[in-house]
Amino acid sequence: MSASLLIAQLLNGLQYGVLLFLLAAGLTLxxxxxxxxxxAHGSLYMLGAxxxxxxxxxxxxxALGVAAALATGIVVGAxxxxxxxxxxxxxxxxxxxxxxxxxxxxxxxxxxxxxxxQPLFVALPEALSGTVELMGFFYPAxxxxxxxxxxxxxxxxxxxxxxxxxxxxxRAGSVNPQMVGAxxxxxxxxxxxxxxxxxxxxxxxxxMAGPILSVQSGMGEPVLITALVVIVIGxxxxxxxxxxxxxxxxxxxxxxxTYLPLLMREFASREIASAAGPALASMLIYLLxxxxxxxxxxxxxxxxxx
Amino acid sequence: xxxxxxxxxxxxxxxxxxxxxxRADLTIGFxxxxxxxxxxxxxxxxxxxxxxxxxxxxxxxxxxxxxxREDDQLKPELGNQIARKFVDHDKVDAVVGLxxxxxxxxxxxxxxxxxxxxxxxxxxxxxxxxxxxxxxxxSVAWQNDGSAEAMGKYAQDAGYKRVYLMAPNYQAGxxxxxxxxxxxxxxxxxxxxxxxxxxxxxxxxxxxQAADPEAVFVFYPGGMGVNFVKQFSxxxxxxxxxxxxxxxxxxxxxxxxxxxxxxxxxxxxxDVGLDTPGNAEFIAAFTAKxxxxxxxxxxxxxxxxRLLDLAFARAGGDxxxxxxxxxxxxxxxxxxxxxxHFGSNNMPVQNYYAFETVKQGGKVTPRxxxxxxxxxxxxxxxxxxx
Numbered sequence: 001m002s003a004s005l006l007i008a009q010l011l012n013g014l015q016y017g018v019l020l021f022l023l024a025a026g027l028t029l030x031x032x033x034x035x036x037x038x039x040a041h042g043s044l045y046m047l048g049a050x051x052x053x054x055x056x057x058x059x060x061x062x063a064l065g066v067a068a069a070l071a072t073g074i075v076v077g078a079x080x081x082x083x084x085x086x087x088x089x090x091x092x093x094x095x096x097x098x099x100x101x102x103x104x105x106x107x108x109x110x111x112x113x114x115x116x117x118q119p120l121f122v123a124l125p126e127a128l129s130g131t132v133e134l135m136g137f138f139y140p141a142x143x144x145x146x147x148x149x150x151x152x153x154x155x156x157x158x159x160x161x162x163x164x165x166x167x168x169x170x171r172a173g174s175v176n177p178q179m180v181g182a183x184x185x186x187x188x189x190x191x192x193x194x195x196x197x198x199x200x201x202x203x204x205x206x207x208m209a210g211p212i213l214s215v216q217s218g219m220g221e222p223v224l225i226t227a228l229v230v231i232v233i234g235x236x237x238x239x240x241x242x243x244x245x246x247x248x249x250x251x252x253x254x255x256x257x258t259y260l261p262l263l264m265r266e267f268a269s270r271e272i273a274s275a276a277g278p279a280l281a282s283m284l285i286y287l288l289x290x291x292x293x294x295x296x297x298x299x300x301x302x303x304x305x306x
Numbered sequence: 307x308x309x310x311x312x313x314x315x316x317x318x319x320x321x322x323x324x325x326x327x328x329r330a331d332l333t334i335g336f337x338x339x340x341x342x343x344x345x346x347x348x349x350x351x352x353x354x355x356x357x358x359x360x361x362x363x364x365x366x367x368x369x370x371x372x373x374x375r376e377d378d379q380l381k382p383e384l385g386n387q388i389a390r391k392f393v394d395h396d397k398v399d400a401v402v403g404l405x406x407x408x409x410x411x412x413x414x415x416x417x418x419x420x421x422x423x424x425x426x427x428x429x430x431x432x433x434x435x436x437x438x439x440x441x442x443x444x445s446v447a448w449q450n451d452g453s454a455e456a457m458g459k460y461a462q463d464a465g466y467k468r469v470y471l472m473a474p475n476y477q478a479g480x481x482x483x484x485x486x487x488x489x490x491x492x493x494x495x496x497x498x499x500x501x502x503x504x505x506x507x508x509x510x511x512x513x514x515q516a517a518d519p520e521a522v523f524v525f526y527p528g529g530m531g532v533n534f535v536k537q538f539s540x541x542x543x544x545x546x547x548x549x550x551x552x553x554x555x556x557x558x559x560x561x562x563x564x565x566x567x568x569x570x571x572x573x574x575x576x577d578v579g580l581d582t583p584g585n586a587e588f589i590a591a592f593t594a595k596x597x598x599x600x601x602x603x604x605x606x607x608x609x610x611x612r613l614l615d616l617a618f619a620r621a622g623g624d625x626x627x628x629x630x631x632x633x634x635x636x637x638x639x640x641x642x643x644x645x646x647h648f649g650s651n652n653m654p655v656q657n658y659y660a661f662e663t664v665k666q667g668g669k670v671t672p673r674x675x676x677x678x679x680x681x682x683x684x685x686x687x688x689x690x691x692x
Contacts (some may be wrong), residue, residue, distance in 0.1 A: 005516045012508040019449065117345030118598070119532050119562040124540065131542035140540040143508070212540065213470045214532035214562065218343055222503060256333050261498075274499055278475045282501040 004135035009258050010251070015143045017250025018150020022205035023223060024230040024242040025157060026198020032237015032303060034191050035175045036085055037093050039100040041227070042220025043107035044199045047072050048206025049215045050111055053120040062125040069207035070200050077199020081192045089191070105219065112217040119216040146208050152199065154243050161239055170194065174237050174303055226253075227288045235299025244301050249285050256284040332371040332618065335392030337385065338403040338428065340377035343503075344528050346558045347603050348377070351403055351427050353596050354604030358611025361591065366611070367618025374398065378405045382412035389413035393420040399618075399625065400425065402610050407431040407450060407478060413637060417443055425614070427607045438690030439651040442629040444636075446613055447606045448575055449653045449684035450471055450478060451485030451611045453552035456573035456658030457523055458489030459678035461550060466533050468493045470519035472510065474530060475499035482525035486684060489678075490691045495519050511541050515590065521548040531559050539566040555663055555672075557601025564670045567663040575654070576605040576643040578585050579672040585642045609641050645681060651690035655683045 027041050048069040056065030084103065086099070088096055101248040128145055131138040161167035169190055172180045206220070213219065224250065234245030261277025292300060336355060338348030341349035352375060359371060374396055378385040385405050392398045393416060399594035400423040404410045408427040418440040419426045426434075430452075449457045461469055471486060471494060473479030483497055495517045498510055514522060531554035538549060549570045556574065560567060578589055578599055588608055592600040600608075616635035619629040636648035641656075649655045658679040 002516065005512060008512040008515075010508055012506075012512060015508070016506060042551065105334055114343065117341075117349055118558060119346075119529055121562045121564055123564075129540065131540075137512075140508075140537070140542070142374070142540060177653040209505075212533070212537055214529035214536075214559075216529055216532075217345075219505075219529070222505060257500075258509045258513060275475065278499050278501055282504075 004137040007134060008137050008139055009254055011139060011143065011147070013251035013254035014198040014247065015146050015150075015250070016254055017247035018147055018154070019205055019209060020223075020230050020250055021150055021243050021246035022153060022201050022208070024234070024246050025153070025239050026201045027224075027227050028231040028234065028237055028239060028242045029170070030085075030198050031231060033170065033177070033194060034085075034089055035093075036089060037096040037100065038085065038198075039097060039224065040103035040107065041198070041202050042224030044073055044076060044202035044219035044220075045206035045209075045223060046107065046111065046217070047076055048203025048251050049210040049213070049219060050115065050120065050206075051203065052210040053122045053215045054115075056123060057121065060123075062123075062128075065210075066204070066207045069203045073200035074196045074204025076203075077196040078192060080199070081195035083102075085195060086188065086191065088187050107220075108217045115217075117217065120216040122210045122215055124211045141292055142211060146212075149204070149208055153204070157239050165283050166190075166193075171303075174240040213232065226285065231298055231299075232289055233292050235302030238299065238301050238303035241299055241301030241303065245299070248300075249288070252288055253281075253285050256281040260284070311614065332366055332369045332400075333398045334366075334371055334373050334614070334672035335376070335388070335396060335398040335401045336373050336403045337376040337378050337388045337392070337401070338405055339380040339409075340375075342380055342381055344406070347428065347528065347601075348403075348405070350558060350601045350604040354592065354600060354607035355402060355427070355611050357557060357588075357592055357595060357604075358608040358615075360595075362611065362615050362680060366615045367621075369618060378409050378653040380406060380409065382408050385409035388584060389424075389469050393417065393422050396593075397423065399548065400614060400628070402607070402614070403427050404429065410434070414438065414440075421626075421629075423617075423632055425610050425632070427610050428603060430684070432684075432686050435651050435653045436685050437691075437692055439690035441652070441692060444519065444632055444648060444652045445654060446610045446636075447654070448656075449686065451488070451684060452483050452575065452654075452656075452658050452679070452682060453573035454482040454485030454523075455489050455682070455685075456660065457550045457552055457571070457680040458486040460571065460573065460660045460676065461521055461523065462490050463676075463678065464521070464548075466492060466521040466548070468495050468518075468520045470495045470514050470517055470522045471497045472506070472514070472522065472523070472534075473499060473525040474502045476502050478527075479525060486523050502530075502606050504530065505533050508541075511537055511543070514547075515541065515543060519547060521550055523550040523552075524554055525552050527553045528558070531555065532562050535559070535563055536566045539568075545569050557599055558603070560663070560670065560672070561598065565665075568665060568670065570663050571675070572661045572663070573658055573678070574602055574661060575656050575658050577659070577672040577674075578640040578659050579674045580643065580659065581674075582644040584640055588642045602646045605642050609639065609643070609646075612641075613639050649683045649687050650692055651684070651687045652692070653684050653687070655681060658682055674678065 051069040051072040052065040055068035128142045130141050230245045230249050234241030260281040264273035264277045337350045340348040402425045404426040410429045424443045426445040430449040435449045471483050487624040552573045553569045555570050555572045617631040620631035646656045660676045662675045664673045
């Protein structure tokens with residue numbers, strides 16, 4: 001196994017990880033602080049990808065497409081919070097799941113009615129459509145942009161949470177929301193802000209994934225499930241936990257997919273290895289989650305409480 | 307009830323009984339996946355079928371036709387229920403569509419038992435072509451292996467010495483890899499099976515690049531194909547390593563792939579690049595009606611309508627003669643794909659072409675570059691007892 005191939009696979013894992021982080025950050029904040037289970041988070045990811053496809057297709061500008069995705073995330077996120085989520089905070093988790101699952105069906109059907117069942121075309125900007133040579137290996141330039149955007153968001157959110165007044169309120173709200181409210185902070189506005197911020201990050205993840213994935217109705221659900229695994233492993237409510245867990249999941253999945261079938265060939269026949277290898281590799285992250293839940297139910301990097 | 311009422315009732319009953327057997331109109335049950343990730347495939351079949359009926363003046367074999375439409379959601383249990391509803395409740399004259407192989411196989415027992423003519427427009431699983439062939443069940447599309455076999459033959463003829471194979475980890479994926487290998491004699495560097503519905507192939511593409519093959523063959527239908535081909539192209543491999551595929555770059559995915567698919571070669575029994583008689587008219591009519599180019603799925607369903615037209619005309623009002631009429635009509639059909647007839651196992655005997663995705667007049671479109679398999683019958687016909 002050559003070193004350059006290993007580096008390429010580590011980059012792939014990193015890129016997948018940061019993309020998962022964009023999605024998991026909002027999910028973990030909303031889940032951890034408002035105790036709200038939002039399955040429609042994947043729909044916001046899908047809407048981000050559609051916004052990019054439609055706007056960059058009409059204007060020819062990738063940057064405008066990303067801006068449109070962010071705006072879509074904020075607007076739809078705020079609307080959802082106002083129309084649905086804020087009315088359900090006091091209800092139990094089953095109600096959250098039912099309501100947001102309904103929203104998933106609604107958004108999937110909506111995109112299908114408006115844009116049809118065919119996947120949409122997304123153009124990659126000329127400057128990013130090339131490859132970068134790494135020790136004789138070609139790596140897509142666009143994936144470096146995803147990594148850069150993901151890391152920038154991670155740094156930005158660390159700064160927001162640990163260095164700003166809003167971040168202080170977020171941390172306080174995650175520990176004791178009633179007390180924060182009693183101290184005169186408008187907790188409802190804080191919730192709406194957080195929800196919209198998480199939605200914007202999900203839409204950004206969708207926009208970044210648009211050029212590499214098929215933009216079509218229902219694209220948000222598989223990735224949402226992985227994002228849920230990430231926040232469970234990282235510790236619910238912890239953004240830094242979501243970051244580390246996203247990287248762990250991204251690397252585990254990528255390296256598992258690559259090396260597990262190869263490893264299995266050492267022990268079993270090629271036939272069995274090529275059938276069972278990918279099946280087992282796709283289970284790896286769930287096995288990881290099961291182990292984490294058994295040994296550290298609060299997650300690997302839980303938010304500091306009390 | 308007074309006597310006038312009684313008389314009326316008896317008269318009405320008699321009229322209804324008379325009307326029963328001498329039904330003037332035909333009912334066709336159409337099923338396909340019309341929602342979910344493969345909805346585009348089902349929609350193209352429905353649109354192609356309805357266009358076929360429309361161009362025949364809304365009639366099949368001179369009789370007015372009503373089409374009942376059902377969405378199987380790509381669920382075998384639902385496909386089975388729909389088939390039962392069509393056969394037992396609606397008492398349709400024929401069932402068309404039948405969805406993907408797994409859905410078709412779930413509906414098969416009731417269809418065979420009922421004797422109702424069933425025409426698959428999307429699947430030709432190996433068991434149906436072989437041991438479980440039935441006189442009333444036809445595939446007007448393909449035996450599943452055909453396109454992959456054509457690509458195997460193409461790779462063999464092109465002299466590629468080392469190829470790399472990839473497909474999703476399920477039965478059809480294994481069938482397609484098997485079909486490719488049936489006609490390819492060179493070295494196979496690796497066979498990689500990925501999770502069904504996997505969105506990202508960066509890890510597999512890096513492995514593929516490291517293996518340094520002379521050509522790659524993949525089977526990634528629907529959204530998986532869009533993902534794979536985009537990522538293959540973005541990794542800078544398009545143009546460096548020939549990409550051969552089946553059901554990956556087709557009429558449903560090309561509009562969202564465009565330049566990313568340039569240079570790829572697809573095995574198919576039909577595409578818009580074909581200049582067979584009637585094809586240009588079909589493409590023009592479909593594009594005018596639906597505002598998009600048709601896919602092979604639409605072409606097959608269009609043919610299904612015209613096949614049924616010939617068959618109903620042949621059978622007259624005799625439903626028991628319909629299956630034999632469909633089989634005979636197959637040889638009569640002027641298919642938009644070129645030469646066509648049914649083999650002994652009711653599977654198509656037809657050409658499988660190689661199409662290269664090229665840019666013509668600023669438009670990305672498939673162009674026919676060869677016919678690896680002409681008048682090709684599948685490998686399973688010998689196992690069919692008919």
